[in-house]
Amino acid sequence: MPPDSSFLPELISFLDTLPEPHILCDRAYRIVAANAAYRRSCAHGREVVGRTCYDVSHRYSVPCDRAGESCPLARSLQSGQRERVLHLHHTPRGEEYVSIELSPVRNAQGEIAWFIEKMEPMQVARGVSDHRGLVGRSPAFQRMLELVARVAPSEASVLLQGESGTGKELVASAVHEASRRAEGPFVAVDCSGLPETLFESEVFGHERGAFTGAVARKPGLVEAAGGGTLFLDEVGDIPLGMQVKLLRLLETGTYRRVGSTELRRADIRLVSATHRPLKRMIADGAFRQDLYFRINTFPIIVPALRDRDGDLPLLVDSLLERVAPNRRLGLSPSAMRLLAAHAFPGNVRELRNVLERASLMCDGDMIGPEHLPEDVSQPETDGGALPWAEAPQPGQGDAGGTSLDLEEVQRQALLRAVRSHRGSRSALARKLGISERTLYRRLKAFGIAEDGAGSA
Numbered sequence: 001m002p003p004d005s006s007f008l009p010e011l012i013s014f015l016d017t018l019p020e021p022h023i024l025c026d027r028a029y030r031i032v033a034a035n036a037a038y039r040r041s042c043a044h045g046r047e048v049v050g051r052t053c054y055d056v057s058h059r060y061s062v063p064c065d066r067a068g069e070s071c072p073l074a075r076s077l078q079s080g081q082r083e084r085v086l087h088l089h090h091t092p093r094g095e096e097y098v099s100i101e102l103s104p105v106r107n108a109q110g111e112i113a114w115f116i117e118k119m120e121p122m123q124v125a126r127g128v129s130d131h132r133g134l135v136g137r138s139p140a141f142q143r144m145l146e147l148v149a150r151v152a153p154s155e156a157s158v159l160l161q162g163e164s165g166t167g168k169e170l171v172a173s174a175v176h177e178a179s180r181r182a183e184g185p186f187v188a189v190d191c192s193g194l195p196e197t198l199f200e201s202e203v204f205g206h207e208r209g210a211f212t213g214a215v216a217r218k219p220g221l222v223e224a225a226g227g228g229t230l231f232l233d234e235v236g237d238i239p240l241g242m243q244v245k246l247l248r249l250l251e252t253g254t255y256r257r258v259g260s261t262e263l264r265r266a267d268i269r270l271v272s273a274t275h276r277p278l279k280r281m282i283a284d285g286a287f288r289q290d291l292y293f294r295i296n297t298f299p300i301i302v303p304a305l306r307d308r309d310g311d312l313p314l315l316v317d318s319l320l321e322r323v324a325p326n327r328r329l330g331l332s333p334s335a336m337r338l339l340a341a342h343a344f345p346g347n348v349r350e351l352r353n354v355l356e357r358a359s360l361m362c363d364g365d366m367i368g369p370e371h372l373p374e375d376v377s378q379p380e381t382d383g384g385a386l387p388w389a390e391a392p393q394p395g396q397g398d399a400g401g402t403s404l405d406l407e408e409v410q411r412q413a414l415l416r417a418v419r420s421h422r423g424s425r426s427a428l429a430r431k432l433g434i435s436e437r438t439l440y441r442r443l444k445a446f447g448i449a450e451d452g453a454g455s456a
């Protein structure tokens with residue numbers, strides 16, 4: 001029986017009033033109508049009615065789930081309810097990430113006959129080379145981005161976990177940009193560099209005369225982030241004494257400036273990040289469990305570069321645009337092969353450093369193996385490239401869960417790097433794509449001496 005379409009004119013005229021792009025599809029994936037917002041921002045003069053959604057958005061000849069992607073329509077047919085996914089869509093502006101919400105519409109017999117598809121372009125990430133923001137298209141990257149798209153519109157506290165240099169700060173700002181607070185400020189605090197007393201006055205502010213040197217009243221970072229997002233980087237480094245104050249802020253939404261009794265109301269959304277194993281720190285008494293639950297409403301693992309299959313060429317193009325914006329630099333196939341064989345323990349930050357150095361070494365337009373640093377261009381002889389494959393991989397082995405594995409991988413890799421390195425500490429830091437201060441901190445945290453002493 002053909003679906004009852006008598007109510008379609010009313011439905012289409014309702015869709016026309018909605019500000020976001022919407023299309024109406026039938027069960028055979030055919031587009032029955034597109035609203036004014038879709039025609040304005042997505043169609044650009046192309047006729048889409050009568051064509052299938054997979055043809056228009058993906059240029060596929062078969063539905064997405066038969067082309068290896070998740071299809072919200074098939075999922076909605078199965079679940080009988082609303083479904084959301086993130087897809088890379090072909091648009092007149094090139095390929096874009098689009099957050100799709102698909103709602104089934106039932107006919108008089110109660111059967112699903114139509115689907116309303118709402119599409120919201122996600123501006124914070126690109127699947128093609130770009131000179132700013134997050135880029136990537138690997139499955140691991142898309143899984144992470146889908147979580148960002150899901151959580152961003154809410155007020156939930158987000159905890160980003162991942163190795164150093166994976167782009168946690170960029171992901172935090174993507175959460176902010178895709179949220180309702182995007183017009184407000186994004187304030188980042190590096191918790192690793194702040195001793196306890198300074199932390200309190202920096203974060204909560206202080207009154208004049210609150211302590212020696214407090215010559216004027218100063219608003220804190222919580223106040224500066226009002227109406228926006230507060231990003232606590234390296235949250236695992238917050239001293240225990242301060243953790244309780246942060247917990248109180250999150251539980252009551254209020255705080256006091258140092259030296260003041262006045263209770264002030266905070267208007268922030270919290271995003272935190274760490275490369276440290278918080279669960280193990282809780283067991284060791286170094287991190288409060290109650291605070292952990294407060295900051296970790298929505299955990300997101302930011303994948304390591306080695307887990308982002310196929311993203312390397314895209315990242316290389318984007319980062320070359322960033323490090324040498326006025327040149328049209330490319331990579332020779334042999335240089336690309338060397339990069340692909342390298343383990344990148346310092347992740348995207350290390351890749352960026354390698355490319356920045358190569359761009360300075362290369363006078364022409366083509367970066368070759370000779371322009372790459374030795375540990376990348378001569379992996380076998382150097383021994384400095386970190387043997388990640390030999391280290392325990394996240395998810396393998398012991399009972400501590402993801403964060404414990406992550407820490408063990410990092411410890412092992414650092415130990416090997418220190419033992420095989422023949423040079424200064426600053427050279428090692430450069431090679432790993434981290435600052436000397438961060439290297440020092442890591443060595444201390446992992447109990448590794450500078451000569452590589454420490455249990456394997």
Ligand SMILES: Nc1ncnc2c1ncn2[C@@H]1O[C@H](COP(=O)(O)OP(=O)(O)OP(=O)(O)O)[C@@H](O)[C@H]1O
Pocket residue numbers: 133134135136162163164165166167168169170171233275315318348349352
């Ligand atoms: N997906 C990505 N696309 C483009 N650039 C990226 C991406 N991920 C990381 N970068 C770049 O890599 C560098 C490191 O990123 P970022 O500082 O956000 O890492 P991090 O995980 O916060 O590091 P840390 O743990 O040491 O603070 C930055 O220059 C950032 O622009």
